[in-house]
Amino acid sequence: MLKTLRAGDGASGVFLIVVGAIALAASTTIAAGAGGRLHPRTLPIAIGALLVLGGAWLIVRARSKQYQDQAIDWPDRAGWRNWYAALALMALYAALMQALGFITTTFIFIAAFIWYFGKFKPWVALAWGFGTVAFIYLLFIRLLQMELPAGWLAF
Amino acid sequence: MLAQGFASALSPINLLFALIGCIAGTLVGVLPGLGPTAAIAMLLPLTTMLPPAPAIIMMAAIYYGAMYGGSTTAILVNIPGEASSVPTAIDGYQLNQQGRGGPTLGISAITSFVAGTIGVVGLTFFAPLLSQVALAFGPPEYFALAFLGLSLIISLSGRALVKGILAAAFGLLTAMIGLDPLTGVARLTFGQPLLMAGIEFVPIIMGLFAISEVLLNVESSVRGILSDQKIEWLPSWQDLKETWAAMLRSGFLGFFMGLIPGCSPAVTSFMAYDMEKRFSKHPEKFGKGAMDAVAAVEGANNATASGGFVPLFSFGIPSGPALAVLLGGFMMYGLQPGPRLMTEQPQLLWTIIASMYIGNVMLLILNLPLVGVWARMALIPFPILGPLIVAFTFIGAYSLRFQMLDIWIVLLFGVIGYLMRKFGFPVAPMVLAAVLAKMLETALMQSLVISQGSALIFFTRPISVVFMIVALFFIARGVWLQIRTPAANIALESDV
Amino acid sequence: MKKTWLVVLGLSIVAVVIAACASEPPKPTEAPYPTKQITYMIPFDPGGQSDREARRQQPFLEKSLSQKIVIDYKVGGGGAVGWAELVRAKPDGYYIAGVNLPHIILQPLQQDTGYKTEQIVPVVFFQRTPLGLAVPANSPYKSLKEFIDAAKAKPESITVGGSGTFSGHHIATLRLQKIAGVKFNYVPFTGAAPQMTAVLGGHVNAVIANSDDLVKYKDQLRLLAMADADRFPLLPEMPTFKEQGVDMIEAIDRGVGVPVGTPDYVVKKLETAFLEIAKNPDIVADMKKQGFVPLAMGAAESKTHVEKMLATYKELVKDIK
Structure with missing residues (x-):
């Protein structure tokens, strides 16, 4: 699927048309602002239209004969596995952050990432996780008094 | 006057606080997402304990110090902490991958020093002369400036012009989400209160660069960002010889742009990148690791930062959010920067200006040895560096507004950035457009109100007409080159 | 048959539990306040007037309430984003915010901003x-x-x-x-x-x-x-x-507010703390020097003030829309 730039251009063209169409639809309902010469919806509509036209142009161009096609440098099967694993780890990290707290999730995320992707012993992963968390705690929470999500284990 | 200023800036307490400010500024600059604005605001309560000179010296040092540090992560791990270091990342990261991370960081520090000093010299000797520049810019001029900025999309897109324009349109669209900056009407929020605040461009940048970089790294068999090449630490004479002209040129450009309130270092650094590409003897190397590109960008954003002190000191007009907080610091002491302060409190003002010379020297001394420390970061194997990048990116994004939404935006744009690189869409135009969108729309609306709906206003005022003509020339030339070489506009994209 | 029996039993257990929860005696009316840190949210950029005022009050508040005061920013939409957040917060006095007039009156009149003027209880207006x-x-x-x-x-x-x-x-x-x-x-x-x-x-x-x-x-x-x-x-x-010869009085007032439903004794406590600061001669002098008019409008007075302005502005806004 989408092995070449030709296919990629087609797909991105479709995506941009969809985004542009959504923007157009959402822009028509924008209310008029009080006393302005430029209606607040003018630019969003113009940009939505540009995206639709540009997306269509990408599709047309991708179908033309002159198009010099080129393979997209996708990862191999193992690469994809890693890719999904990394994205899933990051998404889990973000999803659990509020419930478990920033410190806890960061520790788990860093340790898990290093353990999964690195060829290290588990203690190396745990040590990095611990070290980072300690650094973050001291610098951001203690010194800069930043309000990071605390979660259950409120520090 | 300057001599007296130096005498008082060199007093132990003032030196100490300048140093603290420089260290804090470097730190704030290095940590992605954490900007000088928040750091200075956090220090405002300190003003109740300190006399004005050391407190303001420290706050100012944080501001210009952050510009030194901002390039570090951009060069080493392709994470520009703020929009102004996006063009740094383009070439800086390439150089780092070629094993030239150390010299690049060194050049960046030296450039920051040169440009920072140009800015302070300008501030010292020409502030009264140049202060009128700030007032010459009304809405039509800002629109013309933003339009000129947008025309840079053409050169930033390289050969992928259509894709660059579409990326920019997408960037503009994201910037439109939220309440209209002038009329406060909700746009593209789909009824979601969270979206009313709009989407900040910092999480977008972090996603496009940092997270997509992580995704690119894990897909190929896991490796370090730098494998086992020999690493140089400091720039050679050759590097200096190649970049000194770029430093000076962009230093002057940056300083002049800094005189215009509201022209952020982000805009200037893109302009400097483009300008240097036109001056350079090897424009084809831009985007693939040109040292002079890094020098141009760093010179521009540092000098813009110092240039912003001119309207601040001469009229009390802050150029951006960080200087607005600094102005707040002045006000906590009941001081109002402006012509009156120059005559009533010259001693204080000159002490602050003198401290900026000293601060720039401190920053250079501080940053050059740090280069060795930072450059080692590139040797950390990716499985360790990757999660650290993610964690610090998330902190940075979250700290902007303390909202989970910003973290999800980082992730979303991480995937978007990844796909853009695979499909050959240049990323830089999108960032540039997102940065310029507000200025463009606000100024357009204001100009049309003033002219009662006539677009002629942009062509009847001297400054704006020059900008408009230059912009139209760039656009026409870009389109012409594109048409003349049709084969080029098909595949092969520059990987910006 | 057995199944129905189980369902009936299950439902009755649920009903009993719900009833028990509902009839639980209400908590004592005057819990000590404050017992933990208070978040003071500013819906504008750091360094602006509202922020500077909050920073000036921070040490005094910490002293008189003997709790930490954390200043937090929720910026956007000319304050609307922050105020929408304020009215969604728990009305327990641990989340307070800077409020501005006429902003909190005009914004909800213009469009759906995620909060209504009546949902914000002004505690003290301290600056004009x-x-x-x-x-x-x-x-x-x-x-x-x-x-x-x-x-x-x-x-x-x-x-x-x-x-x-x-x-x-x-x-x-x-x-x-x-x-x-x-x-x-x-x-x-x-x-x-x-x-x-x-x-x-x-x-x-x-x-x-x-x-x-x-x-x-x-x-x-x-x-x-x-x-x-x-x-x-x-x-x-x-x-x-x-x-x-032009009879016109217009001003921007800055103060602090809490979500509607906050217990009276909590409002009272905050009111006392903020009024004390607003009347502090040093702060009054500082404000005057910087071009502000110091105010010390208590909760009751602030409420009538907002109500009066709301009525006036409703009339005026008819003309723009």
Whole structure:
């Protein structure tokens, strides 16, 4: 699927048309602002239209004969596995952050990432996780008094 | 006057606080997402304990110090902490991958020093002369400036012009989400209160660069960002010889742009990148690791930062959010920067200006040895560096507004950035457009109100007409080159 | 059959549990407050007027409430984003926010902003910035009369700059138009800095601006009229609108508020703490020096003040929409 730039251009063209169409639809309902010469919806509509036209142009161009096609440098099967694993780890990290707290999730995320992707012993992963968390705690929470999500284990 | 200023800036307490400010500024600059604005605001309560000179010296040092540090992560791990270091990342990261991370960081520090000093010299000797520049810019001029900025999309897109324009349109669209900056009407929020605040461009940048970089790294068999090449630490004479002209040129450009309130270092650094590409003897190397590109960008954003002190000191007009907080610091002491302060409190003002010379020297001394420390970061194997990048990116994004939404935006744009690189869409135009969108729309609306709906206003005022003509020339030339070489506009994209 | 029996049993257990929860005796009415840190949210950028005031109050509040006060920012939509957040917060007094008038009245009148004026309980208003009309120092208009006459002669030709639309500045311009029977060309800006830069550079003919900005730039401006009952102490040479026959009083008030439903004793406690600061002679003197009018409006007074303004503005806004 989408092995070449030709296919990629087609797909991105479709995506941009969809985004542009959504923007157009959402822009028509924008209310008029009080006393302005430029209606607040003018630019969003113009940009939505540009995206639709540009997306269509990408599709047309991708179908033309002159198009010099080129393979997209996708990862191999193992690469994809890693890719999904990394994205899933990051998404889990973000999803659990509020419930478990920033410190806890960061520790788990860093340790898990290093353990999964690195060829290290588990203690190396745990040590990095611990070290980072300690650094973050001291610098951001203690010194800069930043309000990071605390979660259950409120520090 | 300057001599007296130096005498008082060199007093132990003032030196100490300048140093603290420089260290804090470097730190704030290095940590992605954490900007000088928040750091200075956090220090405002300190003003109740300190006399004005050391407190303001420290706050100012944080501001210009952050510009030194901002390039570090951009060069080493392709994470520009703020929009102004996006063009740094383009070439800086390439150089780092070629094993030239150390010299690049060194050049960046030296450039920051040169440009920072140009800015302070300008501030010292020409502030009264140049202060009128700030007032010459009304809405039509800002629109013309933003339009000129947008025309840079053409050169930033390289050969992928259509894709660059579409990326920019997408960037503009994201910037439109939220309440209209002038009329406060909700746009593209789909009824979601969270979206009313709009989407900040910092999480977008972090996603496009940092997270997509992580995704690119894990897909190929896991490796370090730098494998086992020999690493140089400091720039050679050759590097200096190649970049000194770029430093000076962009230093002057940056300083002049800094005189215009509201022209952020982000805009200037893109302009400097483009300008240097036109001056350079090897424009084809831009985007693939040109040292002079890094020098141009760093010179521009540092000098813009110092240039912003001119309207601040001469009229009390802050150029951006960080200087607005600094102005707040002045006000906590009941001081109002402006012509009156120059005559009533010259001693204080000159002490602050003198401290900026000293601060720039401190920053250079501080940053050059740090280069060795930072450059080692590139040797950390990716499985360790990757999660650290993610964690610090998330902190940075979250700290902007303390909202989970910003973290999800980082992730979303991480995937978007990844796909853009695979499909050959240049990323830089999108960032540039997102940065310029507000200025463009606000100024357009204001100009049309003033002219009662006539677009002629942009062509009847001297400054704006020059900008408009230059912009139209760039656009026409870009389109012409594109048409003349049709084969080029098909595949092969520059990987910006 | 067995199954039905189980379901009935299950449902009755659920019902009993719910009933038990509902009939649980209410908590004692006056829990000690505050027992933990209080978040003081500012819906504007750090370094702005609201933030500076909060930073000034912070150490005093920490002393009198003997708890940590954390200043937090929820910026966006001219404050709307922060206030929408405030009314969603638990009304227990641990999440308080800076509130501005007329913002919290005008925004909900314009569109659905995620909060309503009535959902915010003002605790104390501590600062006022009257609005004034000014032109560049080299402007041809020497007085309010000349200015209005010029607008009469050429309607919509005179540009007046202010911050935002549907804002205090915009409303003041509209009110002046209505009273004087003229029409200006109102140019909105994104804040005080760009607005003042534009008038100093002569890009707009006049501005409606906050008193502290007028104090800042008084040397480069000609101050035509102040929209306050009396002359402003720091600008004694600036006449009021009233003196010149235009009965107009417009100001921006800053204070602190809590979500509706906050217990009275909590409001009382906060009110005492904030009023004490508002009456502190050092702070009063500082505010005056910086071009503000210090206020010390307690909770009851603040509430009537908001209600009165809401009624007035509802009338005025009909004209814009």
